[in-house]
Amino acid sequence: MGTTALVGDRQWVPLVTGGEVRRLDLDYAATAPCATQVRDAVDEILPWYGSVHRGDGFPSAVCTELQEACRESVRAFTGARPDDTVIFTRNTTDSLNLLAHALPEDCEVFGFATEHHANLLPWERRTVHRLPVPESPEHALVLLDAALAAAVRGAGGGRGSRLVTLAGASNVTGEVWPVAELARVARRYGARIAVDAAQLAPHRPLDMTGWDVDYVAFSGHKLYAPYGAGVLVGRPDWLDAAPPYLVGGGATRHVDLPTVAWAPSPQRHEAGSPNFLGNYALATACEVLHAPLRSGLVEEEERLTALLERELARIPGLCLHRMWDGRHPKVGTVTFSVRGREPGLLSAALSAEYGIAVRTGRFCAHPLVKHLLGEGHDSGSAVRASIGCGITEQDIIDFAWALARLVERGPAWSYRAEGARFVPDPDPRPMPQLRHGAQVRLRAAERREEAPRAPVGAGCGG
Ligand SMILES: Cc1ncc(COP(=O)(O)O)c(C=O)c1O
Incomplete structure (x- = not known):
């Protein structure tokens, strides 16, 4: 195929x-096998490998420029909005934990019991509305609508933020969720929607803008790019307001202890030297798959x-x-x-x-x-x-x-x-x-x- x-x-x-x-x-x-085009791209860049955002040598200049270009390849692949942030992570699990870490304090989370543990467990620190396994995609819309309506009517007069989080495709049955329709339901109640696209991204074109989805997460190793990178794409505001996911070099603008001025995302949540080869492999896979998924x-x-x-x-x-x-x-x-x-x-x-x-x-x-x-x-x-x-x-x-x-x-x-x-x-x-x-x-x-x-x-x- x-x-x-x-x-x-x-x-x-x-x-x-x-x-x-x-x-x-x-x-x-x-985990999917590695695409030869991805392996070849990594081999080609290895002689030019250098530190990203940390060096003045020519390889550093090359890798720094490419690392930022990788974000654009991911943006195109996901159909993200121009102002969405593209944060490189280790994998989908890491991406969803990062998003869970960045939720506003008052955020309530809505999700189905069908999720992979990576999209089930990170939210448990918040109020979670766990919806049962729906009998059909139509039933999923009804269940979500009812849960959001009850939350809006409930304590606090519906103030506070809400996040609906769901897999684009089930890792157990392969069934594809009606993402755009669920996003429409979420919007009716002012909720945001995050899509765990670990299983969807290798098999279907993503369209964050068209679906009106706020966040998407997926892993390189399921996308024919097994070099240890994943990604979280989405609205920057919550991510920029949250404390850094990891603290350290690269996430700051200026440090004069005890004062630390943190950088905005994506750097805010990417402390430490990046997995440049992984990010490059993932972005290459996005480029390689972009057209076939649409044709x-x-x-x-x-x-x-x-x-x-x-x-x-x-x-x-x-x-x-x-x-x-x-x-x-x-x-x-x-x-x-x-x-x-x-x-x-x-x-x-x-x-x-x-x-x-x-x-x-x-x-x-x-x-x-x-x-x-x-x-x-x-x-x-x-x-x-x-x-x-x-x-x-x-x-x-x-x-x-x-x-x-x-x-x-x-x-x-x-x-x-x-x-x-x-x-x-x-x-x-x-x-x-x-x-x-x-x-x-x-x-x-x-x-x-x-x-x-x-x-x-x-x-x-x-
Ligand atoms: C739907 C789904 N979400 C999340 C994950 C976690 O992905 P990773 O192990 O790459 O973090 C998987 C992995 O199988 C998955 O199938």
């Missing part, structure tokens, strides 16, 4: 059963997502988990469970025996997964497969075939439980020969020694 080439795509990986296979990565929702990538991904759901639905005992019915748009993420099969074992065997990477667990969205699985569910966890650039129809067919075989026959190897995960036991797969491979192997061996041993026999899932 898409024309974006990826680093390590189709790389050979070892199998526990012997031999090697070309790997298939279906875990884009956790065909979305449709192609929708087609492949529909194929993925159809293929999985044919597997006996497999249940696809969704919040809403199938009419509603979704990005290429599906979560499922298979009757009588341990999700962690399926996921471990897919990797160890077929070279296919998916994820199992509760995806840092425990309340939503609990809701989707229901109380009586065996393990409380599920399997998630997620696609993105580089994935083809054949990949989806191969995945469905491997899963169906595994469901029918059970694993061909032994696995043991390690906490909530399963690992091959023994695991004969050689580590790749890396410069620091010896240490990595040693640590892995030590972990195995320490791990509680609860062997699960071959075929136990069958």
